[in-house]
Amino acid sequence: MKIQPLYDRVLIQRVPSEEKTSTGIIIPDTAKEKPLEGIVRATGKGKPGDDGKPVALQVKEGDKVLFGKYSGTDVTINGEEHLILREEEILAVITD
Amino acid sequence: MKIQPLYDRVLIQRVPSEEKTSTGIIIPDTAKEKPLEGIVRATGKGKPGDDGKPVALQVKEGDKVLFGKYSGTDVTINGEEHLILREEEILAVITD
Amino acid sequence: MKIQPLYDRVLIQRVPSEEKTSTGIIIPDTAKEKPLEGIVRATGKGKPGDDGKPVALQVKEGDKVLFGKYSGTDVTINGEEHLILREEEILAVITD
Amino acid sequence: MKIQPLYDRVLIQRVPSEEKTSTGIIIPDTAKEKPLEGIVRATGKGKPGDDGKPVALQVKEGDKVLFGKYSGTDVTINGEEHLILREEEILAVITD
Amino acid sequence: MKIQPLYDRVLIQRVPSEEKTSTGIIIPDTAKEKPLEGIVRATGKGKPGDDGKPVALQVKEGDKVLFGKYSGTDVTINGEEHLILREEEILAVITD
Amino acid sequence: MKIQPLYDRVLIQRVPSEEKTSTGIIIPDTAKEKPLEGIVRATGKGKPGDDGKPVALQVKEGDKVLFGKYSGTDVTINGEEHLILREEEILAVITD
Amino acid sequence: MKIQPLYDRVLIQRVPSEEKTSTGIIIPDTAKEKPLEGIVRATGKGKPGDDGKPVALQVKEGDKVLFGKYSGTDVTINGEEHLILREEEILAVITD
Numbered sequence: 001m002k003i004q005p006l007y008d009r010v011l012i013q014r015v016p017s018e019e020k021t022s023t024g025i026i027i028p029d030t031a032k033e034k035p036l037e038g039i040v041r042a043t044g045k046g047k048p049g050d051d052g053k054p055v056a057l058q059v060k061e062g063d064k065v066l067f068g069k070y071s072g073t074d075v076t077i078n079g080e081e082h083l084i085l086r087e088e089e090i091l092a093v094i095t096d
Numbered sequence: 097m098k099i100q101p102l103y104d105r106v107l108i109q110r111v112p113s114e115e116k117t118s119t120g121i122i123i124p125d126t127a128k129e130k131p132l133e134g135i136v137r138a139t140g141k142g143k144p145g146d147d148g149k150p151v152a153l154q155v156k157e158g159d160k161v162l163f164g165k166y167s168g169t170d171v172t173i174n175g176e177e178h179l180i181l182r183e184e185e186i187l188a189v190i191t192d
Numbered sequence: 193m194k195i196q197p198l199y200d201r202v203l204i205q206r207v208p209s210e211e212k213t214s215t216g217i218i219i220p221d222t223a224k225e226k227p228l229e230g231i232v233r234a235t236g237k238g239k240p241g242d243d244g245k246p247v248a249l250q251v252k253e254g255d256k257v258l259f260g261k262y263s264g265t266d267v268t269i270n271g272e273e274h275l276i277l278r279e280e281e282i283l284a285v286i287t288d
Numbered sequence: 289m290k291i292q293p294l295y296d297r298v299l300i301q302r303v304p305s306e307e308k309t310s311t312g313i314i315i316p317d318t319a320k321e322k323p324l325e326g327i328v329r330a331t332g333k334g335k336p337g338d339d340g341k342p343v344a345l346q347v348k349e350g351d352k353v354l355f356g357k358y359s360g361t362d363v364t365i366n367g368e369e370h371l372i373l374r375e376e377e378i379l380a381v382i383t384d
Numbered sequence: 385m386k387i388q389p390l391y392d393r394v395l396i397q398r399v400p401s402e403e404k405t406s407t408g409i410i411i412p413d414t415a416k417e418k419p420l421e422g423i424v425r426a427t428g429k430g431k432p433g434d435d436g437k438p439v440a441l442q443v444k445e446g447d448k449v450l451f452g453k454y455s456g457t458d459v460t461i462n463g464e465e466h467l468i469l470r471e472e473e474i475l476a477v478i479t480d
Numbered sequence: 481m482k483i484q485p486l487y488d489r490v491l492i493q494r495v496p497s498e499e500k501t502s503t504g505i506i507i508p509d510t511a512k513e514k515p516l517e518g519i520v521r522a523t524g525k526g527k528p529g530d531d532g533k534p535v536a537l538q539v540k541e542g543d544k545v546l547f548g549k550y551s552g553t554d555v556t557i558n559g560e561e562h563l564i565l566r567e568e569e570i571l572a573v574i575t576d
Numbered sequence: 577m578k579i580q581p582l583y584d585r586v587l588i589q590r591v592p593s594e595e596k597t598s599t600g601i602i603i604p605d606t607a608k609e610k611p612l613e614g615i616v617r618a619t620g621k622g623k624p625g626d627d628g629k630p631v632a633l634q635v636k637e638g639d640k641v642l643f644g645k646y647s648g649t650d651v652t653i654n655g656e657e658h659l660i661l662r663e664e665e666i667l668a669v670i671t672d
Contacts, residue, residue: 001190001191001192002190002191002192003162003188003189003190004188004189004190004191005187005188006154006155006183006186006187006188006189007154007184009187009188011188042188045154048145048151049624049628050146050626052145052147052151055624055628058582058583058621059582066579066651066660068649073164073187075162075187084162084187084188087582088583090582091581091582091585091649091651091660092579092580092581092582092585092587092618092660093579093580093582094577094578094579094580095577095578095580096577096578097286097287097288098286098287098288099258099284099285099286100284100285100286100287101283101284102250102251102279102282102283102284102285103250103280105283105284107284138284141250144241144247146242148241148243148247169260169283171258171283180258180283180284193382193383193384194382194383194384195354195380195381195382196380196381196382196383197379197380198346198347198375198378198379198380198381199346199376201379201380203380234380237346240337240343242338244337244339244343265356265379267354267379276354276379276380289478289479289480290478290479290480291450291476291477291478292476292477292478292479293475293476294442294443294471294474294475294476294477295442295472297475297476299476330476333442336433336439338434340433340435340439361452361475363450363475372450372475372476385574385575385576386574386575386576387546387572387573387574388572388573388574388575389571389572390538390539390567390570390571390572390573391538391568393571393572395572426572429538432529432535434530436529436531436535457548457571459546459571468546468571468572481670481671481672482670482671482672483642483668483669483670484668484669484670484671485667485668486634486635486663486666486667486668486669487634487664489667489668491668522668525634528625528631530626532625532627532631553644553667555642555667564642564667564668
């Protein structure tokens with residue numbers, strides 16, 4: 001089974017808190033209980049631009065991303081925590 | 097009798113909760129009582145773009161889709177639960 | 193006397209509840225007392241598009257349509273219940 | 289003295305309630321005390337479109353129109369009740 | 385000293401209530417204490433249109449205008465009551 | 481040290497109340513305690529227009545301007561009261 | 577590890593309050609406890625313009641910037657306080 005987000009939406013698998021701490025990134029304001037890093041698992045084709053063609057997203061499958069803790073809609077797939085949000089709600093891509 | 101949605105609206109038949117569980121998708125936040133998967137039964141022709149021509153939708157009849165639990169307007173057709181919502185409110189297409 | 197709606201507005205004659213039940217469509221959430229089907233009796237010429245010309249509506253006189261129960265402004269013409277709403281507020285066209 | 293509305297605004301003279309009843313149009317929801325029909329007495333030149341030229345209005349001087357009861361700003365001219373509203377707020381033109 | 389409004393703003397000198405009554409225009413809803421007619425004393429050059437050039441205003445210095453009583457920002461210049469508002473907030477021009 | 485505002489923002493040095501009174505401009509509604517005139521000290525390059533190039537501002541360094549008392553963000557530079565606001569929030573330029 | 581902001585977002589490292597005071601800039605309204613200057617550490621590629629290409633940002637890595645105290649999302653990287661905000665929320669660049 002595959003989840004294909006629509007337009008500018010992105011499917012993200014949450015990264016458990018342990019891994020997050022190891023990267024040295026902490027969101028300080030009382031956000032301890034919810035991971036805020038995740039891995040992009042699927043992306044939409046983009047919203048139609050002025051010429052009607054979809055504008056490609058900047059994130060791609062496999063990207064590790066940062067997002068705000070109230071973003072998106074939670075979805076559990078085969079026991080793993082995911083969420084679907086708009087690319088607009090992704091703050092940054094984390095690279096090594 | 098046929099329901100033809102207008103513009104970017106989509107007619108969706110709700111999938112009963114039993115089938116949903118079998119696909120492994122669960123929406124965790126207290127949404128147990130309302131199914132959130134559905135099958136697209138009819139689509140509008142799209143909203144007019146800048147050139148006045150309708151921009152075709154990305155979903156099509158038969159697609160299995162995910163949508164938020166407060167989306168759209170409920171309509172019962174021949175005893176089956178349906179809803180009419182904007183394609184914008186569809187989060188993702190589920191493929192096997 | 194004739195009512196000619198302006199721009200993207202549509203004049204709709206409400207269909208009494210009895211006829212509605214016979215089509216098999218029921219809006220379940222406590223909307224029993226107000227019919228939500230209607231027949232389009234007149235349409236505006238459309239809103240001006242980017243080129244200044246009106247963009248034609250998708251519904252036409254005689255169409256049977258579905259609309260939300262809080263849509264539009266009620267107008268009684270010769271004792272018959274009508275309402276004027278924007279085409280945007282029409283959910284779908286019902287065909288047989 | 290003449291009132292020349294600006295842009296997409298329209299000057300409307302209210303039609304007294306007696307005449308309104310004779311046309312057979314009644315706005316049912318507790319709007320009895322305020323007439324909702326009127327005669328267009330002056331129109332603006334229209335709002336500038338994308339090319340900077342004003343987009344002409346669809347109503348013209350002399351048109352009998354329907355409008356919502358909370359629309360526009362009341363102005364009394366020589367003892368007659370008028371109001372100035374945007375053409376957008378006019379629901380329909382009444383023809384005989 | 386001169387006040388040069390920016391973009392689509394207009395400097396208006398309030399007309400005292402006495403002169404207003406003589407023109408036969410009365411704003412009925414409890415607006416007795418504040419004049420609502422005024423004379424345009426200065427206009428901005430207009431907001432930039434799509435081509436970057438300012439779109440000229442429709443009112444000009446010397447025009448007698450009608451405006452809503454909560455519009456704009458009051459400014460007293462040499463003891464005379466003025467206000468600065470957007471041309472958008474001017475309802476109509478009064479001509480004789 | 482220099483403050484270079486971004487896009488359509490403007491750095492304004494407040495003019496003390498004494499000088500304001502001498503120009504004959506008074507903002508009557510209980511705004512006595514905060515000066516509302518100021519001198520433009522730096523301007524942004526403008527917001528990008530449709531062609532991507534910044535649209536130049538209408539105010540320039542040295543202009544004496546009027547602005548609403550709740551506009552902008554206060555910044556004290558070397559003991560002098562300044563504020564940073566959008567050009568949009570400037571009501572007018574004062575010339576002699 | 578590197579944080580690459582998306583679109584028009586910017587990663588800023590907060591400047592400790594001591595350094596801020598030395599530049600002579602103070603935000604007077606009860607903002608003492610949070611620094612409001614920062615150094616740009618990374619920028620997004622810009623939001624897509626009308627032609628689909630990203631519009632480059634006006635700030636660049638290394639710029640010292642001023643921003644409002646409620647802007648952005650706090651992120652701690654290797655013990656240093658950072659925040660991610662939209663370039664839109666940056667008030668000005670500080671140069672020497």
